[in-house]
Amino acid sequence: MVQAYRFALDPNATQEHALRSHCGAARAAYNWAVGWVTASWWQRRAEESYGIGEAGLTQWRPWSLPALRKAFNEAKHTDPRFAAWWEENSKEAYSTGLANASAAFDNYAKSKNGKRRGKRMGAPRFKSKRKARLACRFTTGVIHVDAGGRHVTLPRLGTIRTHEPTVKLLARVQAGTARILSATVRHERGRWFVSFQAEVKRDLEPVARPDVAVGIDLGVKTLAVMADSTGEIRTIANPGHHDRARKQLRRASRVVSRRQGPDRRTGQKPSKRWEKANAARNKVHHRVANLRADALHKLTTAVAAEYGTVVVEDLNVAGMLRNRRLARRIADAGFGEIRRQLTYKTRQRHATRTIAADRWYPSSKTCSGCGAVKAKLPLHVRTYQCDACGLVIDRDDNAALNLAALAAAATTGTGVAGDQDTQSVSKPRGVDQKTRATRPRRKAEAGRAGGATLPHQRQTEARDRTQAEALTLW
Known part of the structure; x- marks a missing residue:
């Protein structure tokens, strides 16, 4: 593996200067490749505006790594941006930038042609010297x-x-x-x-309980609630590393704001006191990040080494971060990082499996005892009360039990903790992916009858107009 x-x-100081030089060379090679390839795009567009036919247009420049290396080796001796200093760094530094540019153009082409999953990617852009990662x-x-x-x-x-x-x-x-x-x-x-x-070359490590499946329900107040197929429930408290350091961060940020910082508009350089205060503030941020990474690694390593099957939720973390009231706590919890670590640790270290529950699976709304599904369950309701069988259980415990049942539902059950011996169905208890309307019916009918548009309707119309304009420009 x-x-x-x-x-x-x-x-030391000399070695750090060499490290920064190599990373800067990689960024310069990346920018050169982006400019070299896109120059032919703009040239063709200008020629088309003059009425030149397809046969007379400038040829497309390739962005494969061998083509970029060949073109860069020819240009580095005469290009004033590289001729004076390119020999100071290893050839691997320039190859790094060219390889990154080639991958960026490949991702852009696949995304534009619909061959790449995920968010649509734009054309590669130049990397800023101030913001680029070294x-x-x-x-x-x-x-x-x-x-x-x-x-x-x-x-x-x-x-x-x-x-x-x-x-x-x-x-x-x-x-x-x-x-x-x-x-x-x-x-x-x-x-x-x-x-x-x-x-x-390494041997796979056997897990402690290979026949036991665990469902993990992630949260903000409680980082994780783990319920296994034997009915055991464990709760992992949220360390809240960022919340603990907020007072220290506020104090450090206040000191930074009272120093003379950089100003790109006027060309003002930061003072020594500002640099010292900014370094102290960054040190707090780095400590929080290190503590968070350490805690997540310890949690995922322990889970992967104990259970044969791990069931997690397919959360829309990017959408959850748009909630301004919960974004800071969700980012501090690291939901996406937990799933990523569990996926590769279970597969590579123990050869066990990780199951991702469907994003629309109602783990919190489904009763773990009888399988009844509630139509609504607001977030502030922390106790689940089943109207069918009368089960009263904590909301997170109920969700974790249902997630653990999904491991057995892959072959025999429905994904309900109390109903694992029935035939498997794709949508448990008739649940679909549609969200019910929450606004009163009378207001909706009044809006339609009077011809007035409601706030949510105006937002929908504005969104549709924006998408239509974007498609037209594209």
């Missing part, structure tokens, strides 16, 4: 972990000391059970990191 090993670096990938040359376990060697960068021991990867390399494929350096959270992509 292919596995990544990431280590923090402690470069990263560079090495695939050839001297790439290895030193025998002492405290240094790594990279092409043109030489030997760099690591902040933490590299014995995990070094032991496997020396034993012959790992082979390093590539290395990526990245500046993240105020530090430099190196990630080794290695081909590792």
